[in-house]
Amino acid sequence: MHEDSIQQRLGLxxxxxxxxxxKGVSKYFPGVIANEDVxxxxxxxxxxxxLGENGAGKSTLMNVLTGIYHMDAGEIIMDGESRRFxxxxxxxxxxxxxxxxxxxxxxxxxxxxxIHLGWDATPARISRKAxxxxxxxxxxxxxxxxxxxxxxxxxxTGEQQRVEILRVLARDAKVLILDxxxxxxxxxxxxxxxxxxxxxxARGNAVIFISHKLDEVMEISNRVSILRAGRKIATxxxxxxxxxxxxxxxxxxxxxxxxxxxxxxxxxxxAPMVTLEGVTLKSEYGTVLKNxxxxxxxxxxLGIAGVAGNGQRELTYVLSGLVAPSKGTxxxxxxxxxxxxxxxxxxxxVGHIPEDRLYAGMAPTLSxxxxxxxxxxxxxxxxxxxxxxxxxxxxxxxxxARIAGVMVPDFAxxxxxxxxxxxxRLVARRxxxxxxxxxxxxxxxxxxxxxxxxxxxRYFVEMRDSGVAVVLISEELEEVLNLADRIAVMFHGxxxxxxxxxxxxxxxxxxxMGGQRQxxxxx
Amino acid sequence: xxxRLQRMPVAAPxxxxxxRVLSVILALxxxxxxxxxxGKDPIALGGKVLSSTFGSRFGLEDLGLLFSPLLYCGLAVAxxxxxxxxxxxxEGQFNLGAFAATGVALFVPGPAWLLVPLMALAGMAGGxxxxxxxxLAKAYADVSELITTLLMxxxxxxxxxxxxxxxxxxPSGMALATTARLSVxxxxxxxxxxxxxxVALMLAVGLAVMFAYTRWGYEVRIxxxxxxxxxxxxxxxxxxxxxxxxxxxxxxxxxxxMEVAGTVGRLQGGISNNYGYLGIMVAVLxxxxxxxxxxxxxxMAVILNGGIVLQSQGLTTHTVLAITGLILFYAAIADEVxxxxxxxxxGKVTPKGAR
Ligand SMILES: Nc1ncnc2c1ncn2[C@@H]1O[C@H](COP(=O)(O)OP(=O)(O)OP(=O)(O)O)[C@@H](O)[C@H]1O
Ligand SMILES: [Mg+2]
Numbered sequence: 001m002h003e004d005s006i007q008q009r010l011g012l013x014x015x016x017x018x019x020x021x022x023k024g025v026s027k028y029f030p031g032v033i034a035n036e037d038v039x040x041x042x043x044x045x046x047x048x049x050x051l052g053e054n055g056a057g058k059s060t061l062m063n064v065l066t067g068i069y070h071m072d073a074g075e076i077i078m079d080g081e082s083r084r085f086x087x088x089x090x091x092x093x094x095x096x097x098x099x100x101x102x103x104x105x106x107x108x109x110x111x112x113x114x115i116h117l118g119w120d121a122t123p124a125r126i127s128r129k130a131x132x133x134x135x136x137x138x139x140x141x142x143x144x145x146x147x148x149x150x151x152x153x154x155x156x157t158g159e160q161q162r163v164e165i166l167r168v169l170a171r172d173a174k175v176l177i178l179d180x181x182x183x184x185x186x187x188x189x190x191x192x193x194x195x196x197x198x199x200x201x202a203r204g205n206a207v208i209f210i211s212h213k214l215d216e217v218m219e220i221s222n223r224v225s226i227l228r229a230g231r232k233i234a235t236x237x238x239x240x241x242x243x244x245x246x247x248x249x250x251x252x253x254x255x256x257x258x259x260x261x262x263x264x265x266x267x268x269x270x271a272p273m274v275t276l277e278g279v280t281l282k283s284e285y286g287t288v289l290k291n292x293x294x295x296x297x298x299x300x301x302l303g304i305a306g307v308a309g310n311g312q313r314e315l316t317y318v319l320s321g322l323v324a325p326s327k328g329t330x331x332x333x334x335x336x337x338x339x340x341x342x343x344x345x346x347x348x349x350v351g352h353i354p355e356d357r358l359y360a361g362m363a364p365t366l367s368x369x370x371x372x373x374x375x376x377x378x379x380x381x382x383x384x385x386x387x388x389x390x391x392x393x394x395x396x397x398x399x400x401a402r403i404a405g406v407m408v409p410d411f412a413x414x415x416x417x418x419x420x421x422x423x424x425r426l427v428a429r430r431x432x433x434x435x436x437x438x439x440x441x442x443x444x445x446x447x448x449x450x451x452x453x454x455x456x457x458r459y460f461v462e463m464r465d466s467g468v469a470v471v472l473i474s475e476e477l478e479e480v481l482n483l484a485d486r487i488a489v490m491f492h493g494x495x496x497x498x499x500x501x502x503x504x505x506x507x508x509x510x511x512x513m514g515g516q517r518q519x520x521x522x523x
Numbered sequence: 524x525x526x527r528l529q530r531m532p533v534a535a536p537x538x539x540x541x542x543r544v545l546s547v548i549l550a551l552x553x554x555x556x557x558x559x560x561x562g563k564d565p566i567a568l569g570g571k572v573l574s575s576t577f578g579s580r581f582g583l584e585d586l587g588l589l590f591s592p593l594l595y596c597g598l599a600v601a602x603x604x605x606x607x608x609x610x611x612x613x614e615g616q617f618n619l620g621a622f623a624a625t626g627v628a629l630f631v632p633g634p635a636w637l638l639v640p641l642m643a644l645a646g647m648a649g650g651x652x653x654x655x656x657x658x659l660a661k662a663y664a665d666v667s668e669l670i671t672t673l674l675m676x677x678x679x680x681x682x683x684x685x686x687x688x689x690x691x692x693x694p695s696g697m698a699l700a701t702t703a704r705l706s707v708x709x710x711x712x713x714x715x716x717x718x719x720x721x722v723a724l725m726l727a728v729g730l731a732v733m734f735a736y737t738r739w740g741y742e743v744r745i746x747x748x749x750x751x752x753x754x755x756x757x758x759x760x761x762x763x764x765x766x767x768x769x770x771x772x773x774x775x776x777x778x779x780x781m782e783v784a785g786t787v788g789r790l791q792g793g794i795s796n797n798y799g800y801l802g803i804m805v806a807v808l809x810x811x812x813x814x815x816x817x818x819x820x821x822x823m824a825v826i827l828n829g830g831i832v833l834q835s836q837g838l839t840t841h842t843v844l845a846i847t848g849l850i851l852f853y854a855a856i857a858d859e860v861x862x863x864x865x866x867x868x869x870g871k872v873t874p875k876g877a878r
Binding site: 321322341342343344345346352354359360361362363364365366370374375377378383386387388389390 | 736739740741745748749754755756757758
């Protein structure tokens, strides 16, 4: 790609320098090459996608750029000068801001307070009203609608992300980095985000966009750079690529995205493996599950569709024994165990890939070994009576990491040092190991690269074929349609209806997601 | 080429260790400078501290007597930290342990072989009782144990003062503010060092084994690091929290029993001698590792003993406390500084640590 042609295609004056350029950047962790000799230039007006498999070094590269990590070699060039940032505060002062996948907002504060927190432009003494007014003005000029007076904890994920972005843009960022921003958004929230990003780059700024969703990359980006094992493999114009060619560049070989359901009607669906009967759950937020009756049979995949926050999380909690229903019964393989607790559920063969792996499924500060054995630490050979054998735990952790395809240089390292996708792979494998009867998978592909999603879905199908009942919760309707046998749609804690996936009417599902009950179905 | 400081997310253990050693040296140098300014000879004083601590059997025995209560209190706080609870109340639990043990010694007749174990049990029960309310408040009402355990200290301290000067005052009339000498005592192992020390060392090793090699230890680790994950795996998070906090109190209480029945011989106000608070520093410096507590408690004992020697050389308690504080202050700074790395701001750096 010749320099001049880049400016030309982006509609810039010839000779326009990049907003920021990385030259020969390398970053090593003990035993891991996270980045090596990476060059990357981002020009005004472009949305630059960064692609790569799990652990390819995307987040690390951006952490280097924003001063969270320091590089072992290379330089950052802005305005023709070599720069180094000691902290994200330095980086934002230079106009580079990042929104991380796990938000860093103060949940108990209002939006206005969060926007102004730790910002030298905030007046030392200011009334709440003035603060909210300033926020409103910022939101208007930057075209990001937020509610200045709202407490962050009460906002939806999409709204919280908007606050994060506003926080960065308010500090006059010229380069906005988004690390897997759409992984947690509903499709309509993602559309709003894209519109805001296009408006932002139209003002002569740039966005670096990390995502595993190739369709989004195709839709939103001007150029795309691909990392593989820490090295940059290519930078291409997005319009010259296709989803297949991108996937191929990422993994370095052709990957076959096969149709999952495959074998058609030859398969035998067995007796109900897990059944909810009239389950109601009340929490501090009110009635979060209303009279839910549902049955998943052995050898079947039941998809749960619905806009996030309509009771899916609570449903997984009841199905995995984490909470007991206020009313109704949970029957597992013919046995009523609704109140037995999570441990008994797990012992009886219920695996659970949770929605928030960092808060529920893992202890990020503890070692990878400790995290990998969370489900089997109490069983032989790891435990013998009251005794626990750390060596056997290590052996099991190695085994799980191996089948999960996660390269781990040091199992004593805190799990939070793993890349986001590798954490997810590890949790998913750990749960699949114990899921002899039921697997509850909540947004299992979040953070996974295309290849890993494909592998995981293949395992789901294998588990289904071996007689496991699989519950798949996903915001990707397509994923659910491709994989599930039946689809249940949730709205406000209720099941609006259950339809067969084969030949499902997408419009009808959409209506049910909006609260319309399935025709002819009694509640 | 110019250099700049960069903060790292984690510090390498070797760097951390060097920083710790350096911090102690720096603190001692600062203390020496202050002493020199106030007209003392720091080298002579330092020599005196070393020779009277390590140079004689009596010095070592004294050291042992300081080492033991610091071990108990350090372990008590460290155990709490394992499940994410800050036991600021080891001081109070220590007092209560001493109180309960004294009660048994004064009012329960029996042979020594029976009474000493009974006193140990009473001491542990007293310590556990003293943390019971903060524990239940934390487990069931999410009340921060930081404040509740601290407040209980004052009550315990006053309680011991009161019984030692009032109802349990030595009836012989010889003492003004202590109980009578206890009829039984913890047997000696070495000079005036009693069984309290070896028991504490065994306790440290036992705890280290429990945390590393039992299922319970694994569950406590998970529960302390992320209660959400513990609940997800179906661990009884609340039960572990309660048990571990009570254990923490019991260990401090046992320390109090050993102190009254081994070292002091009678119950008196202020018997805890700030060991409970020092235990917090011991545990924090050891990063809550039981075996680490052995090292940091020993270090603290040397400092305390040095302080006593300095006092005998005419330094005020305040000066001694200031020096102690200084060392800890420097250690805390060292932990933070160890995270920084000096890196060049221009030019390429040759990659290292990777092939
Ligand atoms: N603090 C750290 N200590 C040690 N290794 C680390 C640390 N942070 C990242 N790594 C390692 O560096 C490699 C790159 O990780 P990185 O998070 O950049 O991947 P990624 O491309 O963002 O992947 P994903 O798509 O899964 O988020 C991984 O092997 C990871 O384990
Ligand atoms: Mg990442």
